[in-house]
Amino acid sequence: MQTTKPHAALLASPGMGHFIPVLELGKRLVSEHGFNATVFVVTTDTSLSQSQLLKKSHPIPKLLDIVLLPPVDISTLINPTTGILAQLAIMMRQALPSLRQAISAMKFCPTALIVDIFGTEAFAISEELNMLKYVFITSTAWFLALTIHLPTLDAKVVEEEHVRNHEPLMIPGCSSVRFEDTFEPVLDRNNQMYIEYIRMGVQMPTADGILVNTWQDLEPKTLGALGDKRKLGWVAQAPVYAVGPLVRPVKPGSSSDVLGWLDMQPQQSVVYVSFGSGGTLSAKQTTELAWGLELSEQRFIWVVRPPVEDDAAAAIFKTGHRSDNTPDFLPDGFLTRNQKKGLVVPMWAPQTEILSHPSVGGFLSHCGWNSTLESIVNGLPMIAWPLYAEQGMNATMLTEDIGVAVRLKSTPPVVVSREEIETTIRQVMEDKGDAIRARAKTLKSSAEKALSKGGSSYNSLSYVANDCEIRLRYIKTKAEGA
Structure with a gap:
């Protein structure tokens, strides 16, 4: 028997920079769109204590659970030169068995799995368990455009023109990325950070949707390019939903x-x-x-x-x-x-x-x-x-x-x-x-309007919620027919 509410499983990689926006996304799905939600957090020893503190100090809706997955040991898989992006990707990979076990133990299988950028390898679990799969970019639409466009470029061209000659990296329909602003993994295609970043860029467009922590009025040009088949649309096969700004609210009655x-x-x-x-x-x-x-x-x-x-x-x-x-x-x-x-x-x-x-x-x-x-x-x-x-x-x-x-x-x-x-x-x-x-x-004022009922970000998340409700009804009908 299936639950009557869509249930979203959200996966956050270590660090407050990912946990906080993922948690806020889960809270909005619960409070504004009628979901149950479970936030799974991949932890290190440090982020475990941070997550526990945040969990205790901020109100969490009744229909939202936070599950802290056990810390993973990657000491034998890295060396002193392994970049932080590569380390996070390895941690998330090593945490997949714990995630699979935790989801399988749930009373009802979630309708959708939403992962941050480092969790795209968890798509395999969503496919095994017949869940919709989404990725949540906790950065800008411009960063998303770079991420999904980079795998389509000839790596040698990028290395010759951008890295060696310091020419801007062109992204169709978007602002170019100057060399001095470039994302570090782009600089060395032999580094594991580059390899992991390219993999993420390949996997993200295979999702049922890509959520971004921005809003329409903040990045209209880039969001337009991501939705334009003549520009980046052919790369971003998945629809892009601007659902931000999702930030931690002020704690009522704070004093210090x-x-x-x-x-x-x-x-x-x-x-x-x-x-x-x-x-x-x-x-x-x-x-x-x-x-x-x-x-x-x-x-x-x-x-x-x-x-x-x-x-x-x-x-x-x-x-x-x-x-x-x-x-x-x-x-x-x-x-x-x-x-x-x-x-x-x-x-x-x-x-x-x-x-x-x-x-x-x-x-x-x-x-x-x-x-x-x-x-x-x-x-x-x-x-x-x-x-x-x-x-x-x-x-x-x-x-x-x-x-x-x-x-x-x-x-x-x-x-x-x-x-x-x-x-x-x-x-x-x-x-x-x-x-x-x-x-x-x-x-x-623009941000407040985007998040309010009927605003651009509210409506974007409503589209995601509607897709989840359709999937839930399909699964329920299929189960009753069996």
Whole structure:
């Protein structure tokens, strides 16, 4: 006997950058489209504790379950040079037996399996169990276009023109990708990251649909190309559904020392500085950023992570403190000089709550897509400081296409000077702030409209829900006929 509600199984790879939007997608399927949903999370020892904390600290609808799959050991399958994208792909592959076992043990087989970009090999399970299969891109439609278009290109042409000669990578109907913004796996076709990325790009169009954490008004040109058979449509065989922005909501009644400090600051006077859970700067760059913040004379909240050694990118400083309790990787006396106008927060801060606070007037960010969407839905202008992955593409889109950010001229691995940091912060908080802020607030309204009933993103998810309901009725009718 079948359940009368569609049931979505959602698979998230390790890391908050994937877990949070997948969880928010599951919550919307339950609360707005009448689904039951189960979110399966592939965990590492670190992400296991993060997932458990998030599960406890945020309200989860009754019809949504979170299942933390056991951590997988990939130590024998990687080496010190294995990139993070390849590591995530290997983790997801190794977790497939646990996923299959968990789904098979469910009372009712899910109607659909929705995976993030690293989980496309789980399509084999959906086919075995007669489930619809979808992929959820937790980044931009532009990144999706690159991902599905790259496998159609001659690898030697990409290597010769884009990698060696630094020519832009052309994507039909979309903006080209400049070499300096390129996605890291594209740079070396002999690297396992490239091999895994190409595999994902081949598998994604075989899905019953591709969901993207964006919305129509944010990326109309790219979404148009993805739906145009004369452009990218022949590559994207699966229909593309823009269902965003899906971001973690502000926790009601939140309070902390950080939020208390913000309550005492003037409106739109504070720049929030954070590079996400994976963003770490060198010791020299950390020093320059500290001086840049101080010289800008702006109020700030800075989420600081101990820097990496300049000569060993993976080694974390064993930090000490000076007499005024300033960590030894910050300029001497930094905390004392800035105690009235700045707040230094070690490792983690309640970002969603900070960005929604009326005292915050700008966001210096690595341009991770979750952070970017959190900034946009709060109508905040940004200072774009991309570090890795597709963040360079995001920064270009934010500055040149959308117009909600100012980008630093220097890019890693070049050390950004304190003078450039000071000037750019002042541009956003003073000189250009009003114009960029006005554009950001327009997009905030656009995002709210897209998610509301009858909006573009609401309707896109409704199409997915309708397909699942049709499949459920078919399976039920078939079972009754048997």
